[in-house]
Amino acid sequence: MPGLRLLAILQTDCPTCRLITPYLNALAGGSAPVTGVSQDDEAATSDFVRQMEVRFPVERDPGSQLSKRLDVVTVPTLYVLDEHDRVIRQEPGFDKNILNEIAALLDRPAVATPHDGAPASKPGCTSRHLEPETEGTSPALNLHAPRGAEASTIELTDGEDPYEYCFRVFKDGLPVVPPTPDRVAKMLRAAGGDPRDVIARIPPCYGEATLEKIAANAVMAGCVPEMMRVLIPLVRAAADERFNAHGVQATTHFAAPLIVVNGPVRKELNFHCRQNVFSNVARSNSTLGRALQLILLNLGGARPDGIDMSALGNPGKFSFCIAENEEENPWEPLHVDAGFAREQSAISLFAAEAPHGVSEHNARTARGVLKAISYALATVWTYRACLAFEAMVVLGPEHVHTIHRDGFSKKDVRDFLFENTGVPLRCYAGEPGDGVAQRAQYKEIVIDGEPCYQKFRVSESIKIVVAGGTAGKFSAVLGSWSAGPRGSQMVTYPI
Amino acid sequence: MPITLVNPMNEVAPESAAAAPRLPGLKGRTIALLDISKPGGSVFLDRLERLLKEQYGASVIREMKPTFAKPAPPDVIEKVRRADAVIEALAD
Numbered sequence: 069m070p071g072l073r074l075l076a077i078l079q080t081d082c083p084t085c086r087l088i089t090p091y092l093n094a095l096a097g098g099s100a101p102v103t104g105v106s107q108d109d110e111a112a113t114s115d116f117v118r119q120m121e122v123r124f125p126v127e128r129d130p131g132s133q134l135s136k137r138l139d140v141v142t143v144p145t146l147y148v149l150d151e152h153d154r155v156i157r158q159e160p161g162f163d164k165n166i167l168n169e170i171a172a173l174l175d176r177p178a179v180a181t182p183h184d185g186a187p188a189s190k191p192g193c194t195s196r197h198l199e200p201e202t203e204g205t206s207p208a209l210n211l212h213a214p215r216g217a218e219a220s221t222i223e224l225t226d227g228e229d230p231y232e233y234c235f236r237v238f239k240d241g242l243p244v245v246p247p248t249p250d251r252v253a254k255m256l257r258a259a260g261g262d263p264r265d266v267i268a269r270i271p272p273c274y275g276e277a278t279l280e281k282i283a284a285n286a287v288m289a290g291c292v293p294e295m296m297r298v299l300i301p302l303v304r305a306a307a308d309e310r311f312n313a314h315g316v317q318a319t320t321h322f323a324a325p326l327i328v329v330n331g332p333v334r335k336e337l338n339f340h341c342r343q344n345v346f347s348n349v350a351r352s353n354s355t356l357g358r359a360l361q362l363i364l365l366n367l368g369g370a371r372p373d374g375i376d377m378s379a380l381g382n383p384g385k386f387s388f389c390i391a392e393n394e395e396e397n398p399w400e401p402l403h404v405d406a407g408f409a410r411e412q413s414a415i416s417l418f419a420a421e422a423p424h425g426v427s428e429h430n431a432r433t434a435r436g437v438l439k440a441i442s443y444a445l446a447t448v449w450t451y452r453a454c455l456a457f458e459a460m461v462v463l464g465p466e467h468v469h470t471i472h473r474d475g476f477s478k479k480d481v482r483d484f485l486f487e488n489t490g491v492p493l494r495c496y497a498g499e500p501g502d503g504v505a506q507r508a509q510y511k512e513i514v515i516d517g518e519p520c521y522q523k524f525r526v527s528e529s530i531k532i533v534v535a536g537g538t539a540g541k542f543s544a545v546l547g548s549w550s551a552g553p554r555g556s557q558m559v560t561y562p563i
Numbered sequence: 564m565p566i567t568l569v570n571p572m573n574e575v576a577p578e579s580a581a582a583a584p585r586l587p588g589l590k591g592r593t594i595a596l597l598d599i600s601k602p603g604g605s606v607f608l609d610r611l612e613r614l615l616k617e618q619y620g621a622s623v624i625r626e627m628k629p630t631f632a633k634p635a636p637p638d639v640i641e642k643v644r645r646a647d648a649v650i651e652a653l654a655d
Contacts, residue, residue: 193637200645209578217575222568230566238571252569275573284571315632367573505602554630 071151072174073101077135078126079143080108080116081208082193087186088144088162089120090214094179095171096124105129107143107196112208119213132197142192148173163189183561185268185304216266216276219284221249234288238366239373242358242386244288255283258293259300267300268307271314273369277303281367289359290351294337298415298563299359302327305417305561306360312556316419316549317370320377323549323556324384325364326420326460327357328533329391330403331413333563339391343537345462346390346423346544357387382422390535396465397534399478405531406560413563418460418531419556421448423544428467431541434474437467438481441543442489445530446523448547452495453503454510454521458529458551458558461485462544464536478532486527487513490520531558586648589619595646596623597639599631604652611650 076092078085096102104126106113117126129135138147141160148157148170157173159166164180165188171179182188224233230246238244245251256263256279263280270277279300286299306313306325316323329339340350348354370376372385382388394401394410403414428440441461448459463471463481471481490513496504510521524530529551536542549556586592594615598604608625615621626643628635635643643649 191637194641220570220574222570224566224568226565228566230568233568246566247569247571249567249569270573273573273577274575276575280569281571281573284569287569288571312633314634319632362571366571369573550630550632555632 070175072156073103073149074170074174075147075149076102076104077129077138077140077143077145077147077195078104078106078116079193079196080106080112082143083209083211084162084190084192085144086116086120086212087190088167089122089212091167091179093121093123095167095174095176100171100174100176103127105134107132107135116208119210121214132195135195135197140195141198143195144192145195146170161190161192162187165189183301183304185307187309211269211274214266215262215264216278216281218264219278219280238288239371240288240362240365244362245290247284247287251287252280252283254293255286255291255296256280259283259296267303270303270307270364270368271312271370272318272375273367275367275369277307277363277367282363285362285366286355286359289362290355291359292337292351292355295352295356295359298329298333298337298356299363301561301563302356302360302415302417303363305415305559306364308559308561310553310557311417311419311559313364313368316556317364317368318375318377319549320379321549322378322380322382322421322547323419324382324388325360326384326418326546327360327389328402328416328418329353329356329389329413330394330401330416331408331563332411333413334391334394336413339389341391341393341395341535343539345393345535345537353389353391354387357384357389360389361385361387384420384422388420390462390533392533393465393535396468396538398468398472399481399532399534402531402533403560405478406558408560408562414560415563416558416560418546418558419549420460420546421548423462423546426543426545427541428543429541431470434471434476434481435484437470437541437543438476438484439488441545442485444545445485445489446491448523448545450502452491452501454491454506454523455525456506456550456552456555458524458531458548460531460533460546460548462533462535462546464540464542464544465534465538466541467543468534470541479527481532482527482530485530486522486524488515489523489530490515491523493519493521496521525552583648589615589621592621592647593645594621594623595643595649596625597635597643597649597651598625598627599635599651599653600628601631601653601655603655607652608650 102124145160168178339352431437596608
């Protein structure tokens with residue numbers, strides 16, 4: 069609509085105000101009139117404008133007069149004003165859908181996509197004039213700035229072996245390719261963009277994953293430069309709040325981020341999806357998984373001798389990356405389940421335990437194969453615990469053949485496993501332990517005539533992937549970390 | 564010739580903050596007891612609450628994180644920051 073303008077009430081130290089600012093920059097690009105109003109003093113406001121590279125005018129609100137008049141409760145609050153400065157829309161907090169609706173009102177293209185690494189929505193902070201009086205202020209954390217610092221360089225002393233130097237200083241348990249400037253430059257050329265562009269901040273220490281830092285870690289992991297186009301969305305996915313790397317990287321549990329690669333990129337970059345899919349079979353799988361781990365360690369800061377508190381760890385923390393064997397999958401691959409087109413390349417991240425094998429060579433029917441898998445699923449986490457986790461089932465092609473031949477769709481497989489995975493009620497008669505105190509929340513079902521508690525919350529808690537070689541009747545079950553909005557949710561990002 | 568490397572590590576300096584000064588005593592103070600919702604946390608904090616009230620004359624605010632798996636949400640932080648000190652029950 070013509071004549072409309074946008075007023076954004078902001079606070080310089082509010083994380084949500086910092087989160088929304090790049091989107092306001094995008095709205096301000098071209099002709100849409102956007103004005104920011106800072107509730108803070110001159111110095112804090114000019115720091116904010118510089119750090120966030122603000123591209124719209126920002127005024128100050130001395131004495132919070134405007135904020136009081138508009139009755140602002142939280143920041144950010146966006147006001148759409150008509151040509152007579154009447155408020156026609158008022159939106160507190162950060163919400164991608166609302167930002168796109170406002171963009172449409174201002175005749176601008178959409179500014180927020182679901183896969184840019186930012187949450188779909190985030191509540192704001194209390195407006196300055198409503199805050200309780202506190203003594204002094206803390207310095208604003210520089211969150212969400214689009215540009216980070218240039219990486220420093222390290223001069224090795226003459227004659228020092230760079231491999232030994234990397235062991236000693238970067239403290240990784242395997243050799244790495246020394247990240248020399250020319251190797252890093254090749255990665256950056258393949259990526260395009262400014263080396264200082266911040267792709268994400270990696271929890272739990274929120275180190276800046278600039279393109280240059282991602283490139284240096286990709287070099288160390290042995291990636292080819294073309295891998296940068298997979299690594300960039302992967303780093304965004306790893307920092308997605310739904311995946312919750314903050315918890316996954318620090319937990320005492322076994323979980324490690326498992327990467328599942330789907331779509332044409334599998335062939336374009338030679339990802340392997342057949343025999344030994346979980347092993348050291350292909351450079352692309354091994355180096356992408358390793359690059360993610362190095363980025364999580366070196367930029368996220370959860371080191372295995374420090375903040376990563378896993379009691380027993382996970383061999384996947386060296387590298388944990390498979391591709392789906394879509395050619396042997398008669399159903400929809402994983403990224404199609406997540407809503408993408410089959411032709412769209414994508415990566416998914418799932419906080420997984422190590423694979424638990426199901427060797428079932430003599431079952432002749434779909435039901436027989438799936439029964440074997442359901443018994444492995446029933447022991448995920450620990451035998452009496454239900455509902456708080458998910459699982460990934462990686463079906464080997466021979467098992468898939470049997471299941472599909474009997475007319476099962478992918479949904480049928482998921483539903484069968486959901487309905488047939490449970491813990492017999494008699495197990496709860498003994499000692500106290502995990503899952504016993506939560507019984508009241510469990511659902512009682514009957515499996516093969518025996519009363520059981522249903523293991524999983526919903527059928528979709530069981531993620532189905534087809535992978536592996538065509539010789540041998542094997543599948544694998546991978547338990548998850550604590551799942552859902554209170555734990556880690558699987559995320560799928562387009563490449 | 565010496566070799567140059569691009570530093571692959573995080574170089575953002577962590578923000579540092581001084582520890583709060585020790586309280587001179589507990590009498591009349593407000594102590595927040597924060598349960599991160601791990602099993603057993605409430606057992607520990609129930610006992611502390613009784614001790615703080617009965618033996619030390621402190622008042623107590625009880626707060627709980629919705630999940631131990633994520634950082635405390637802003638409303639929980641907002642409530643516990645009103646106290647003079649916070650005791651957090653970690654682990655099981």
